[in-house]
Amino acid sequence: MRILLALLLLPTIGFSQITVTDADFGNTGDTVRMSATTDLGVDYTSTGTNWNWDFSSFVAESQTLIEFNDVSGASTLVQILFGGFAPSDYQADYFAEFDDLPIDQLGQLLPVNISNLNQFSKITSDSVSSVGISLDVEGNQIPFRSDIIEKRYALPLNFGDSYNGVGLTEMDLNPIADIIWRQNRTRSSVVDGWGTITLPMGSFNVLRVKHTIEENDSLYQDLLGTGNAMWFGLDLPTANIYEWIANGEKEVVLRIETSEFGGFETVTNIEYRDTFDPNLASTDELEFIQAEVYPNPATNELHVDIETAQLNYSIIDASGSIVKIGSLSEPVIDISSLTSGYYILFGQTKQGTLRVPFVKE
Numbered sequence: 001m002r003i004l005l006a007l008l009l010l011p012t013i014g015f016s017q018i019t020v021t022d023a024d025f026g027n028t029g030d031t032v033r034m035s036a037t038t039d040l041g042v043d044y045t046s047t048g049t050n051w052n053w054d055f056s057s058f059v060a061e062s063q064t065l066i067e068f069n070d071v072s073g074a075s076t077l078v079q080i081l082f083g084g085f086a087p088s089d090y091q092a093d094y095f096a097e098f099d100d101l102p103i104d105q106l107g108q109l110l111p112v113n114i115s116n117l118n119q120f121s122k123i124t125s126d127s128v129s130s131v132g133i134s135l136d137v138e139g140n141q142i143p144f145r146s147d148i149i150e151k152r153y154a155l156p157l158n159f160g161d162s163y164n165g166v167g168l169t170e171m172d173l174n175p176i177a178d179i180i181w182r183q184n185r186t187r188s189s190v191v192d193g194w195g196t197i198t199l200p201m202g203s204f205n206v207l208r209v210k211h212t213i214e215e216n217d218s219l220y221q222d223l224l225g226t227g228n229a230m231w232f233g234l235d236l237p238t239a240n241i242y243e244w245i246a247n248g249e250k251e252v253v254l255r256i257e258t259s260e261f262g263g264f265e266t267v268t269n270i271e272y273r274d275t276f277d278p279n280l281a282s283t284d285e286l287e288f289i290q291a292e293v294y295p296n297p298a299t300n301e302l303h304v305d306i307e308t309a310q311l312n313y314s315i316i317d318a319s320g321s322i323v324k325i326g327s328l329s330e331p332v333i334d335i336s337s338l339t340s341g342y343y344i345l346f347g348q349t350k351q352g353t354l355r356v357p358f359v360k361e
Contacts, residue, residue, distance in 0.1 A: 017049075017194035018205050018247055020157035022123050026250035028094045030068040033312070034251070035060035035200075035274035040267050044242045044256040047193030047208050049159070053244065055254060056198045058272060063280040066251060068094040071120070078134055078143045082120045090131045090145055092120035098133075113138055121152075128153040130167060137176050144171045150187065157207055157245070162190040178229060180220035188212045197244045197254060201275050201325070204246035204253050211241040237261055239268075249273060275325045276312045278346040278353070293345060297359040300336040302345065304328065306354065313347040313354075335360055 026032060037058045046053070071083050071092050079085075082092040098119040116136040120143075122129050130150045134143040150167025165187040173179040193208030217234040238260040243252040253273040258265040291306035304311065313333065315324040323338060333345075338360045347354030 016205075017159050018207060020153075020155070020207055020245050020247065022125050022128070022155055024245065024247050024249065025123055025128055025153075026066075026068045026094070026096075027123065028068055028070045030094075030250050032066045032068075032249075032251040033274055033276055034064050034066060034271045035277070035280070036062045036064070036269070036271045039270060042256060042267060042270060044258065044267070047210075049194060051193050051195035051208070053195065053197040053206075053208075053254075055272065056200055058200055058270075060200070060274055060277060060280055063274065063277055064271075066096055068096055068250075069118075071095060074134075075141050075143075078141065081143045081145055082132060089122070089149060091122065092131055093123045095120045095134070116141070122149075124155075126155050127151050128155065133169060133171070135171070137173055140176060142171075142173070142176075144169055150185065152187070153209075154189075157191055157209070159191050159194045159207060162188075164188050178222070182218045182220075183215070184217065185213055185215040188214075197246075199253060199272050199274070201273060204244070204249065206244040206246045206253060209243045209245060211243070213239040213241065215239070240265060275327065276314055276346065277322065278314060278316065278355075279322075291347070291354050291356065293356045293358060297361045298335060299361050300334065302333040302335050302358065304331050304333065304345075304347070304354075306331070306347070311347045311354070313345060316344045316346060317341065 035058070037060055039058070042055075071079060071094070074095065082090055082095070084091060095118045098117055114135055114137055118134045119130055120132045120134070122131050128151075130146060130152060132143060132145040134141055136142075146167055146169040148166050148168035151163065151165035154161065154163035167183070167185050167187070169183045171181040171183070173181070189209055189211045191207050191209050195206065195208075197204050197206045215236045217236060219232045219234060220229055221232065222229045240258045240260070242256045242258075244254040246253050251273065255269070255271050256267060257269040259268050291304055293305070294303050311328040313326055313328055314322050315333075315335070315338070317323050323343070324335070326333070328347075340360055343358055343360060345354065345356045345358060
C-alpha cells in the first residue's frame with residue numbers, strides 16, 4: 001500500500017526552485033561552449049513556477065568557445081585601467097568577447113575598422129557588473145572605463161526578484177580618429193520563472209530572467225563632410241533578453257534575444273550551452289593534444305588515458321555523423337551500442353582538442 005501511494009504521488013513532485021549566486025558565474029580560466037541556432041518561431045514568452053521548457057529539438061548551426069580571460073594577460077593600458085592597481089570598483093575579474101554594441105551599424109558610419117570587442121566584468125557576492133570595454137581600432141586595442149557601471153545581475157537571484165541597472169560608457173577614439181561614441185543604456189530585469197529546461201545536451205534546474213534594454217547611443221563625427229563634427233543619435237530598438245540560468249554552469253544555459261519593431265518582437269539571436277561538435281568548431285580551436293586510447297580495435301569499452309579533470313567528447317562515424325556525445329569524468333567510454341566500423345573520437349579540453357581514430361569490432 002505504501003509503495004502504491006508513493007507511485008501515485010510521484011508525478012506531482014517537482015523540482016525545487018534554485019538560488020543563483022556569484023559562484024554560478026564564470027571567472028578567469030573558465031571556458032564555456034555555446035551553440036547558435038535559428039528558430040523564428042521559438043516560444044520565449046511561456047514561463048511560470050515549476051515550468052518545463054523543452055528546447056531539445058534545437059539544431060546547432062555554429063559554435064563559439066567563450067573564454068574568461070585574465071586581465072594580467074592583456075595590454076599594459078588594459079592592466080592600468082582594469083588590473084590590480086585600478087580603483088577597486090574597476091578591478092575586473094575577467095574579460096571576454098561580447099556583441100552588445102551595435103558594431104555592424106556603427107561600422108557603416110565610421111572611416112576606421114573596429115573589431116574584437118571585449119567586456120570587462122567584476123563579480124561580487126551581490127552583483128555581476130560591466131566595468132568597461134575594449135575594442136580594436138585599426139589594430140590598436142583601446143580600453144574604456146564605464147562612466148556609470150552597469151549591473152547585469154543583482155545577487156543572489158531568486159524567483160520574483162527584480163532590479164534595474166544603468167550603464168554609460170564614452171569611447172573617445174582620438175587621436176586615431178576624431179570620433180566619440182557614447183553608449184547609454186538602462187536595464188530592467190525580472191526573474192519571472194523557475195523550473196526545468198531541456199536542451200540537446202541535457203536538462204537543468206533553472207531560473208528564467210527577462211532583461212529589457214533601452215539604449216540611446218550617440219556619435220560625435222563629421223558624417224556630413226562639412227569639416228565640422230556634430231553629435232548624431234543612433235536609433236536603436238528596444239531589446240529583450242530572455243535567459244535561463246543554472247547552478248554551476250558559468251554562463252546562461254540558454255539566451256534568446258529579441259528586438260521590438262512596431263510593437264512586435266523579432267528574434268535576433270539564440271545561443272545555448274552545448275557539447276563540442278568538431279564539424280562546427282572554428283579552425284583555431286583545433287589545437288590537437290595527445291592521449292592514449294585503447295584497446296584499438298575495441299569491443300564494448302574505450303579507455304582514454306589523459307591528464308584532465310573532465311573530457312567533453314563526440315564520436316563521429318565514417319559518414320561524418322555524430323553518433324555519441326558525452327562528458328567523461330571517468331577514463332572509460334561505453335561503445336557497446338555502436339555498430340562495427342571505423343570511428344573518430346573527438347575530445348575537447350582546456351588544453352586543446354583530442355582526435356583519435358579507432359575501430360569498433
